[in-house]
Amino acid sequence: MKILVTGAAGFLGCRLIHSLLAGGPGVRRVSTVIAADTSRSPIEDPRVDCRVGTIVDGNFVDSLLDADVHVVYHLAAVLSGQSEAEFDTGMRVNVEGTRGLLEACRARGTAPRFVFSSTVAVFGGDLPPVVPETLALRPQTSYGVGKAIAELLVGEYSRRGFIDGVACRLATVTVRPGKPNSALSSFVSGVIREPLAGIDAVCPVPLDTPIWVSSPRTVTANLLHAGTMDTAKLGDNRSLNLPGISVSAGELLASLERVAGPEVRARVRVERDDRVARAMCGWPAALDATRALSLGFTADASVDGIVQEYIKDSTKGLRS
């Protein structure tokens, strides 16, 4: 089986490709992963076929869809901070780039599985404590708007039989290794990662701000599942609230203290950043993921488990 991953050089892309190549129960044997991104995938494996280019270049996108690509993972995106700062870039990559990739799939005529990484940020406005899939999408960030439009496209291209789509609304992934990224939620990893590395960190939101989080391991497992699940069970709704854990920023730091000690926790100070706080306070505290759970998607057991997983992975060299 040949699989295309966009955003392949990013953190999630790398985790996903590692897992695809590793195989295991429920994962079909992979012959080739086409790893598309603006830079080369760091993964050294003869089955990885690196393609360097941008998703907004129609010729590049068209060249990615080898006739025998069975599954497309579309992870490439301009994240929330950059989308808010650069409106045109966000629209071009997150909307037009996605549309171009969908068109390339349609042109093949093979209706590949198309797993799209959507986000909790598609929701906004007046939100209940737990957000059901039946709630109207009223995104209040450009990132959320781009992803919401892309979800509508994934649904429509699926209804038309051009693709076999699954849009996964991912929780904020924590703990991401490496450097901060351009997501407004980047600090959710930073406040764990930096103190563990002996670096002071800032929490830019009030400690009672609720955040919907998921570990890299769980998110990766859920993306794999989206690539193999029986999509007939999705009916006419291709967008799924994926499971997560709802924690406040304070609970996240309390977990860091339990797992790594008070001196590590003490490296984090709260210093409000309006730009980040406004966006984060507008995102859901929790999603109702009942349908995803009934379809075989999984959740993390605890926030302590998430922090412990990061510490374990980082000592095994899985930090980037």
Place this chain on the structure above:
Amino acid sequence: MKILVTGAAGFLGCRLIHSLLAGGPGVRRVSTVIAADTSRSPIEDPRVDCRVGTIVDGNFVDSLLDADVHVVYHLAAVLSGQSEAEFDTGMRVNVEGTRGLLEACRARGTAPRFVFSSTVAVFGGDLPPVVPETLALRPQTSYGVGKAIAELLVGEYSRRGFIDGVACRLATVTVRPGKPNSALSSFVSGVIREPLAGIDAVCPVPLDTPIWVSSPRTVTANLLHAGTMDTAKLGDNRSLNLPGISVSAGELLASLERVAGPEVRARVRVERDDRVARAMCGWPAALDATRALSLGFTADASVDGIVQEYIKDSTKGLRS
């Protein structure tokens, strides 16, 4: 005040322009209406400035936005039947055309009022008897998808301050004069209009199919209101369920019989057309228009009134 109307040569466009020029309470004095469409507006008035071209032509669209345009009515669209038959045409006009027009507004930097004609067809899937604005948009036609994407764009361009947008989810407009159009709901006018003209007509849906309807007069009045209302009251939700009346196809024909007699009603026979019935049965039976009503939008009083209005207008030469 200068006003731009796209889809100006269409039925609603003409009604709207007539009303804008006629003025009246709550309508600001209009100096010029730029009437944009693929054919010339039939309205002869020195204040009407006809511009002939297509909304998918970027140069044409850009040329429409005179610097002093205060209000844009964006009615141009590929209707539901054609959008379903010609996917690419629908996406190009309804999505990319709208985006182009929004960009032209943004380029002016004057944040004009932007009234967008959306539709009940943005809703789909499993629907409650009365559809609230909080329900997720799950359109099951290409037309509905295009309009749903355009609504997200209108919301986002408003949030950014590029326009001052109002997306009006119009009911099925009946009775439209003239010839059938490419909307799947075209018969909702045809089953009244044709029998009144002595022509046999077909009702392609079962008689118990509920339809959400509004008269041309009410829709036009509501579009005018959307052009002048205080948009601060819309908060972060620029999409409005507009008022309508929920009638079954059978009730519509019963009204025709009450108003015009049994021999006129007898000219309509039921002959199911799957393509039409599938789409119509997937559209809402009724919308919850509480918010629009509280904001000053209006509803028709009765279906008999709608039929009577058509008969009266058609004898006054307002049929096209």
